[in-house]
Amino acid sequence: MPVRSFTIPEALPGAGAAATPITFARTIAAAYRRAGRDPSGALKLAQIPPALLHEANGRMTARQMELLSGTAMQELDDEGLGAFSRRLPWGSYGMLARASLSAPDLGVALKRWCRHHGLLTGDIRLSVVSAGAQAAIVIDEHADLGAAREFTLVHVLRNIHGLACWYVDSRIPLQEARFPFPAPPYAEVFPILFAPTVAFGALRAELRFDARYLALPLRRDEAALSLMLQRALPLTVLQYRRDRLLVQRVRQALAAHPLQTHSAEALAALLAVSPRTLHRQLKDEGATLQGLKDEVRRARATELLLRTPRPIKQVAAAAGFLNEKSFIRAFRGWTGQSPAEFRQQAMPPA
Structure with a gap:
């Protein structure tokens, strides 16, 4: 599969900008149906009209995505939203964050997080690699993620990147994001979600960034974690202003x-x-x-x-x-x- 790069200028939307592809909401609605549940209540809470799910190029706001995702994870008791061969019960990602909180620096914290994620599911394996001045968080797939593949890779990478920024209280600008699927019709959204440069058709999903961020010490404690977990999902959609590097x-x-x-x-x-x-x-x-x-x-x-x-x-x-x-x-x-x-x-x- 040839690699296709997609680049746009920096354009970070506010939480009210409708930039998130509605296809992600369709994926969540499908998770409800696979579980024999009706997604209409969650869609109503997020103020997403059911008709919008059928619009090919429909968009929703970051807040709508936050509400829909959070409600679905709790109602389905699955933070993987049906993508993996076994459920990730509500609180799984909070447990991973807590298990890495005592790490001396971000590099150790991320490696712990990735290792512990493998205890939850073997369908994907996350790892942190570095070569010279560049580091990367990568995902290797070990199972067929089916129709939820695109959303799952995006969801997991947004989650760990947001947590990494929170750990060190710093924006961690991404140099490049790479995905192992063809450029979707809404490819222009990916640079907004991740980095100015996004490559499609890559061998695996990964986020690349300056390796010096791995040496930053963690700046959070248990009290801060408990507070953050009360509303953790915004970490995946909002950008930190501060960049400590x-x-x-x-x-x-x-x-x-x-x-x-x-x-x-x-x-x-x-x-x-x-x-x-x-x-x-x-x-x-x-x-x-x-x-x-x-x-x-x-x-x-x-x-x-x-x-x-x-x-x-x-x-x-x-x-x-x-x-x-x-x-x-x-x-x-x-x-x-x-x-x-x-x-x-x-x-x-x-």
């Missing part, structure tokens, strides 16, 4: 792409956020974009001046400046010296 990610992008990050717009595009979100989140972390630019450029320029014989013009370009004049002005502001004076003073006498 954003400052590091900005530094890395500025250092790796000095000529492509002159503007906030270009840098934001590289980080898959909007310029407004970039400035707001940096402010939340007590940093500014200009301050980080100065920090990264100064370190790069100082290194080149001290360790290489490159002309000042080349040092300016390598440090991310558009011209030599602006570099000299900035360097004098940092050190009180011109780049040439700094280099001459630092060189040992002949």
